Amino acid sequence: MNAVDKSAIRNASTVIALRNRMDDPHVLMGQRGSKAAFMPNKFVFPGGAVDPDDATIPLARALPALCAKRLTEDCNADIGHALAAAAIRELWEETGLILGAPGEWPAKAPRDWAGFAAQGFMPSAHALQFVFRAITPPGRPRRFDARFFLIDADEIASDLDDFSGACDELSHLQWIPLARAREFDLPFITEVVLAEISARAQDTSPPASVPFFRNNDEESLFLRLQGKSPLD
Structure with missing residues (x-):
């Protein structure tokens, strides 16, 4: 396996799961380890x-068309499928929760997906809503071009309080009242995303435009993705 170029900006997916969103919204978060190279000790989303x-993983259902469209904007290739699969995989790995539909895989699952497949589910992306994008600023030990996906916890197929299948990357996994989430030790971008989510917690439709916090060596810009794709 080739070593990862730590200076490169890697595509990434983040999942914001909302529980009881209409009455008493709670968001799923966990704490990164003190020795983590990226955001140690911070409370984050999976x-x-x-x-x-991830690009070749079969999906029981695809992303919503509007979200797939937004993901192609300011992007050199259509990687929506891979981003959706990565979101589902990371949710499974870091929390043990399953976003999927019962079904058999058409072929043997790759190693990182073997545990998911063994539960008798295929990943399903229809519940993922693309709601935010942010690039890690220069000078950090790791840099990611992260797409944030909002899901309603009712779409999760497993027990929402059973984190026994989670890896050890996040500790103190818990459903935090959305109104209190910013009381925790959070990265700056997580605070920004939480403000966006709080404003649309009860809106179940995909957003018409998506905030994009773009950081590069020259400047930081806060943009909005509105579906104008170079792939058109």
Whole structure:
């Protein structure tokens, strides 16, 4: 396996799961370890970098068309499928929760997906709503081009309080009242995303435009993605 270029900006997916969103919204978060290279000790949403296998993973249902369209904007290739699969995989790996539909895989699942497939589910992306995008600023030990996906916890197929299948990357996994989430030790971008989510917690439709916090060596810009794709 080739070593990861730590200076490169890696595509990544993050999942914001909302529970009881209409009455008493709670958001799923966990704490990164004190020795983590990226955002140590911070409370974050489940998420991580896209793996090469994610682009080939079969999906029981695809992303909503509007979200797939937004994901192609300001992007050199259509990687929506890989981003959606990565979101589902990271949610499974870091929390043990399953976003999928019962079914058999058409072929043997890749190693990182073997545990998911063994539960008798295929990943399903229809509940993922693309709601935010942010690129890690220069100078950080890791840099990601992260797409944030909102899901309603009712779409999760497993027990919402059973984190026994989670890896050890996040500790203190818990459903935090949305109104209190910013009381925790959060990265700056997580605070920004939480403000966006709080404003649309009860809106169940995909957003017409998506905030994009773009950081590069020259400047930081806060843009909105509105579906104007170079792939058109």
